[in-house]
Amino acid sequence: MQTAPTEMTFFERFEADILASKKTITIRDEAESHYKVGSVVDVSTYEDDRWFCQLKILDVSPIQFSALNDFHAEQENMTLDELKAVIHDIYPGIEQLYVVTYQLVEQ
Numbered sequence: 001m002q003t004a005p006t007e008m009t010f011f012e013r014f015e016a017d018i019l020a021s022k023k024t025i026t027i028r029d030e031a032e033s034h035y036k037v038g039s040v041v042d043v044s045t046y047e048d049d050r051w052f053c054q055l056k057i058l059d060v061s062p063i064q065f066s067a068l069n070d071f072h073a074e075q076e077n078m079t080l081d082e083l084k085a086v087i088h089d090i091y092p093g094i095e096q097l098y099v100v101t102y103q104l105v106e107q
């Protein structure tokens with residue numbers, strides 16, 4: 001059985017949107033989908049492993065790349081075309097993805 005992770009990384013360019021609660025989901029592959037609903041994770045930048053907040057995990061749900069829609073994009077503070085391009089860059093060719101919904105923990 002997989003241990004639930006207690007840490008998450010984001011590209012630095014998304015930090016401001018996360019701290020402003022403009023970005024309230026992240027879409028990850030199977031390897032990064034094992035977050036426990038209700039847990040609080042420490043969040044750092046991918047580039048330099050700099051801690052910048054904690055997030056409470058509200059939901060983890062499977063989604064097909066082809067089923068991504070405008071509501072997912074809105075929750076990512078992007079257009080749908082931008083979101084699909086970002087996902088395609090990070091997870092090329094991966095159809096099975098997971099929507100991780102979270103809430104910023106005010107420090």
Ligand SMILES: CC(=O)Nc1ccn([C@H]2C[C@H](O)[C@@H](CO)O2)c(=O)n1
Nearest residue numbers: 009010011014026027028046076086
């Ligand atoms: C840095 C890292 O390990 N992985 C990721 C994966 C995704 N993101 C962002 C990009 C998009 O906004 C959403 C959807 O995947 O999450 C990220 O910052 N870091």
